[in-house]
Amino acid sequence: MSSGPTLLAPAISDADFKRFSEFFYQRTGIHFGSGKRYFVDKRLQACITHAGEASFAGWFMAVRLGSQPELMQDLINEFTVNETYFLREDYQFDCLLKSVLPEVVAGRRDGRSADPVRILSLPCSTGEEPYSIALRLLEEWPEIAVTDVSIYAGDIDTTVLDVARRGRYGRRSLQRVPVTWLQRHFTRDGPEHHVVNDEIRSAIDFSVINVCDRGDIGPLGHFDVVFCRNLLIYFDERSSRHATENLYDILRPGGFLFLGHSESMSRISGIFTPRRFADALVYQRPETGDAR
Amino acid sequence: MGLTHSEPDRPPNGPAVPPTLDDADPTRRREAVHAHAPGDVTELIPLVGHENDPVIREAALTEIVESGDAGLIATLVPYLGSQDAGLRLAVVDALIACPEIAVGVVTPVLGDADPHMRILAVMVLAGVHHPDVVDALRHLLETESHPNVAAAALDVFLPLAQEADDELLQSVSRRFADDPFLRFVLQPLTAPGGGR
Numbered sequence: 001m002s003s004g005p006t007l008l009a010p011a012i013s014d015a016d017f018k019r020f021s022e023f024f025y026q027r028t029g030i031h032f033g034s035g036k037r038y039f040v041d042k043r044l045q046a047c048i049t050h051a052g053e054a055s056f057a058g059w060f061m062a063v064r065l066g067s068q069p070e071l072m073q074d075l076i077n078e079f080t081v082n083e084t085y086f087l088r089e090d091y092q093f094d095c096l097l098k099s100v101l102p103e104v105v106a107g108r109r110d111g112r113s114a115d116p117v118r119i120l121s122l123p124c125s126t127g128e129e130p131y132s133i134a135l136r137l138l139e140e141w142p143e144i145a146v147t148d149v150s151i152y153a154g155d156i157d158t159t160v161l162d163v164a165r166r167g168r169y170g171r172r173s174l175q176r177v178p179v180t181w182l183q184r185h186f187t188r189d190g191p192e193h194h195v196v197n198d199e200i201r202s203a204i205d206f207s208v209i210n211v212c213d214r215g216d217i218g219p220l221g222h223f224d225v226v227f228c229r230n231l232l233i234y235f236d237e238r239s240s241r242h243a244t245e246n247l248y249d250i251l252r253p254g255g256f257l258f259l260g261h262s263e264s265m266s267r268i269s270g271i272f273t274p275r276r277f278a279d280a281l282v283y284q285r286p287e288t289g290d291a292r
Numbered sequence: 293m294g295l296t297h298s299e300p301d302r303p304p305n306g307p308a309v310p311p312t313l314d315d316a317d318p319t320r321r322r323e324a325v326h327a328h329a330p331g332d333v334t335e336l337i338p339l340v341g342h343e344n345d346p347v348i349r350e351a352a353l354t355e356i357v358e359s360g361d362a363g364l365i366a367t368l369v370p371y372l373g374s375q376d377a378g379l380r381l382a383v384v385d386a387l388i389a390c391p392e393i394a395v396g397v398v399t400p401v402l403g404d405a406d407p408h409m410r411i412l413a414v415m416v417l418a419g420v421h422h423p424d425v426v427d428a429l430r431h432l433l434e435t436e437s438h439p440n441v442a443a444a445a446l447d448v449f450l451p452l453a454q455e456a457d458d459e460l461l462q463s464v465s466r467r468f469a470d471d472p473f474l475r476f477v478l479q480p481l482t483a484p485g486g487g488r
Binding site: 061064065066067115116118134137138144145146147148149150151199200203204205219220221222236237238240241242244245248270271286288 | 293294295296297298299300301318326346347350351353354357358378381382385386388389390391419421422423451452
């Protein structure tokens with residue numbers, strides 16, 4: 001049997017490693033010391049080969065130029081563990097309960113509106129975020145006893161929406177959920193899984209939503225709070241502008257927008273007002289006209 | 293009370309009178325901006341210059357960018373010279389959102405007599421992630437005489453520079469030998485034994 005030519009992994013010199021480490025730290029805040037050479041080299045070589053480049057230099061130039069955003073995305077995916085789980089970035093839910101919802105409810109009473117408080121989770125992925133919001137409200141927000149709250153959840157990916165609607169999760173996803181909450185709001189399903197109880201599952205509206213599509217956004221109506229975490233970072237500038245306009249449209253005047261902790265709305269648009277609460281920075285649609 | 297379902301709060305039918313760009317109500321003006329798209333967005337160009345509400349200005353800029361019309365987008369460039377800093381930055385962001393067009397319409401601004409315009413052009417080029425940016429900045433640095441413009445250009449150019457650019461960087465260093473900041477920036481590259 002003959003074997004084809006052996007593909008040699010591209011060499012990573014000490015200088016390459018240093019340049020890459022500095023670059024990756026600037027972009028992500030993740031630092032790799034020289035003790036991580038084996039971990040870094042292996043993944044770097046995979047990225048270079050996958051991009052069809054023969055050398056670190058050519059690949060690194062393409063990544064730094066940013067002309068092929070997928071190269072940077074491959075890099076991030078290769079070096080990070082992408083998973084979502086219940087109560088992720090929980091400090092934002094603290095902010096929702098302690099600061100944002102009291103303001104929303106107070107505004108409702110001033111305006112004598114009996115409408116439910118409307119919350120949107122977009123993208124909701126496999127459902128952990130909207131279920132986490134529901135759990136925090138039911139367990140830790142006494143006002144839920146006298147306030148109607150509607151939770152909507154959307155994603156562009158129908159596969160993850162199916163998972164979300166089923167509401168069945170493994171141990172890893174549920175590791176942050178207190179045992180008492182598991183007992184009250186989930187049903188055990190085999191040795192490793194739990195299913196969200198029907199009372200919560202049926203209360204959340206899951207639907208296909210593309211944040212860039214006005215046709216998807218328009219029929220949803222207005223929301224008091226939108227969670228749109230770690231989505232805009234994957235968009236180019238043009239799509240970001242479009243998505244930002246749509247997010248503005250679906251918020252009620254005075255409504256609140258939660259972004260991922262590494263995302264900055266000011267980079268994209270000056271149309272929201274940043275609000276710094278004790279637990280988190282949130283973006284608010286101005287009550288009227290001028291955002292600044 | 294508790295978790296519940298709710299109906300969308302939008303009225304099923306829009307108002308009978310179509311919104312206009314000069315409506316007193318900013319919400320209606322913003323609706324008018326979006327109503328112009330995706331058709332003729334030419335009317336939105338002057339609106340960008342005189343609209344004081346940044347929310348409406350952003351909506352207009354988004355629709356202009358979305359049109360993909362290079363000729364129309366080029367008419368945004370003079371706003372880089374506006375006295376309104378908010379407008380200048382909004383236009384920079386809008387141009388960055390259409391890299392292919394922005395490189396073509398902004399590169400000539402690197403030759404503008406006003407150094408502020410040249411700095412804003414560099415700001416746009418810094419954001420577009422386009423391969424032609426390297427050559428445009430290389431060309432600018434060959435002749436640039438204003439230290440602030442050179443500093444802005446070097447900030448973008450240095451991480452992308454090649455060994456072949458050492459001679460250019462030496463010449464920039466000599467040209468601004470009296471500028472402490474540029475000396476500080478360039479010294480590690482131009483000192484004996486330095487370089488990439």
